[in-house]
Amino acid sequence: MGRKMEWAGLANHMGGIPRKLVFMAVGAFSKIVATRLNSTSVHNANTLIHLVQSRPSGVPLLTVSNHMSTLDDPVMWGFKGFPIFNAKLARWVLAAEDICFNNTVLSYFFRLGKCIPITRGGGIYQDHMNEALEHLSDGAWLHTFPEGKVSQEDAPIRRLKWGTASLIVRAPVTPIVLPIFHNGFEKVMPEKYFCGRRPPFPLCNKNVNIIVGEPLEFDLPRMRQTAISTSRNLSLPTIGWPSISPNEMDEAAQRCLYATISEQIRTAMESLRIFSKSFQAKGSWGSWSD
Template sequence: MTRTMEWAARASHMRGIPRKMVIMAVGAFAKAVANLLNTTTVHNADTLINLVRSRPLGVPLITVSNHMSTLDDPVMWGFKGFPIFYSNLARWALAAEDICFKNSLLSYFFRIGKCIPITRGGGIYQEHMNEALERLGDGEWLHTFPEGKVSQEDAPIRRLKWGIASLIVRSPVTPIVLPIVHHGFEEVMPENFWFGRRPPFPLCKKSINIVIGEPMEFNLPKMTQMAISMSRNLHNPTRGWPILLPSGLDEAAQRCLYTSISEQIQTSMESLRSSRKKLSEAKSLNSGQVEE
């Protein structure tokens, strides 16, 4: 497997002009959907904005969120005050190869839009994950949907895929991890709108709610030692994973470490989901009291 149109993803491609044009056009679309067509409420927005604009030099940022529609990214970045028009600040995103890279035109568009193709079912050590690690090594911002697929049910956060945990462990610089939970995109772009299909355009007059958590920091040396200890008595079937150097983690220890990291992120996201529901209920209650 080769990296799909890697040349188009480079900042130097045509002096960065195509990337700037796409980022600005998509940013305008996101702003319109989030603020003109619909109403978007964001809690703790300053935390995200500050990390995007002024985190420590060379330190990468990974944002993780639930996935409720095909519009989550980029519209979730269209809220008021977010610097969505700056290509140098824009996120990199992991995007499904079978959806976003089906032909040359789509591949070029998503590549200059800072998307990295991921083969679903290709495993956490597929070639394109190395490209994501390179971007993290550059101190970039990477957004992921660790549940792995769209779910429009307002249900507990599902078990996370191990890909995000492997990126955290293997990143040249340990990234800042920021959990985000949102609701409302399932109404803006419902999966089963008309005969089991999505609407041709985003729906309007809906409420989008985004709750941004606090940065998560992982003590990887300590967690690695715990994973090694826990894995000594495990005898799971192997998949031929490489031994991670310099930590020397074998496959069993990697499984333990990835599970531990994923569970911490999942717990944080579920806490945000509960907070969002409480905020929504309080808002509804206050609205009812005002009407009375």
Template sequence: MSGTMKWAARKDHLKGIPRKVVIAVIGSFAKTVTSLINTTSVHNADTLLHLVRSRPHGVPLITVSNHMSTLDDPLMWGFKGFPIFDTDIARWVLTAEDICFRNSLYSYIFRVGKCIPITRGGGIYQEHMNEALERLNDGEWLHTFPEGKVYQEDAPIRRLKWGTASLIVRAPITPIVLPIIHHGFHEVMPEKFIFGRRPPLPLCNKKINIIIGDPIEFDLPAMSQMAIAKSRNGSFPTIGWPRTSNGLDEAAQRYLYTTVSEQIQAAMERLRCYGKSFLKS
């Protein structure tokens, strides 16, 4: 179903009016929840604002964060000073197909709102991962939740899925990768609130903290050469992935995606630990 609505994600769909309406409504909702009925503090917001507004032309941006509620996106962009109503610089985001694209109405709204459906368990070469690559090729901003699901426990960052790493590696221009850690959205939208279900509306009077890190540096040429060398000496199960544009076979890809994911996970965990000490001080 979602594939048939790729047209709704186009910038020129109905002259862009549906996108402006949806993003204005969702932006107003995010601003209300994050900045009015709850209290939000943001550390290092200028780094995110600069990269969203004025990174080098044509260079894509990938932001990665932990995932504590079904409303992390868009609520995490609702803090004061963030240009959430600007449709041109608004993020694209990878979203779970089984949650956000359950029917035609949902599919249309999320597509217009710059969401890309991802099938859980569909692998890194599923159709819409190529769509995400197209957005990166256009120099756009993409947000991902590399843990792959909602975790409401205040615990170390889990092992990351390979999807984000594969996009970083396969993008023609290496994206700027910015880690973000947040805390508090699990209290705004708890998974088990009434009879084991989420509340019908976001809760209020909660404290939200957003910690924005610094861009993660990847030396992909060197990492790719290391992946080729290491994969020759190891035993990796294969399922028939195509070679990448720079010639990496499946074994080398698996090694490289693991290495990139571990680097992102480590950066996110450092940020999480910093955030905990920052909030205690």
């Protein structure tokens, strides 16, 4: 299957004007929801802003967060001080194909908004994941929701899907991986507001809290060797994953490696979740407060 409407996501599509218009409109919407209709507090915002604006040339940024509502992206970027109107600096984001790309108009809009359609159940080597990898290879910023779906429960971070880990491993330059945890969006856009449906518009007067962590470090050469050694003692059914370089890692080794990386990310996100509770209890937030 070819990549859906990829041409609309190109920076030079119609001189970049449609993309700029979309980011101006969506940015304004996000600012209004995050800072006017609701109260958004962000801890360690400067780390995120610095990495978005000033990371080394050619080094990709991969942000990961929990997924509390359909509004998480783009509204989580609408806080004070964030360059949300700058289409060039903006993130690429993995978006569910069955929700965001189910007709031509939506597909065109979300493509202009730097969204990459992901087919649920399509696997970590589907063509659109390769498209995401190409953007990382260009040194871009990509955001993912590695839990794979919205969860509005106040519960520990669930087991993560392996797609994000596969991108980290396959990227030519290892991305800077920045974990983020947020809550409050489940109140702004509850899944079951009236008759089991979401509200038609975002709700107001809610508190949104965003915790930005510190970049994670992955010793990939060592982790690859450990995964290869561990996989030799495993007998797992295969589904036909391709071998990947370096070391021509087979499917079993990839599974071990992706599981290890995913667990490291999940642990970091869970630490931020616990950290957020202590800040909520104290009523104290740092860096930016809107």
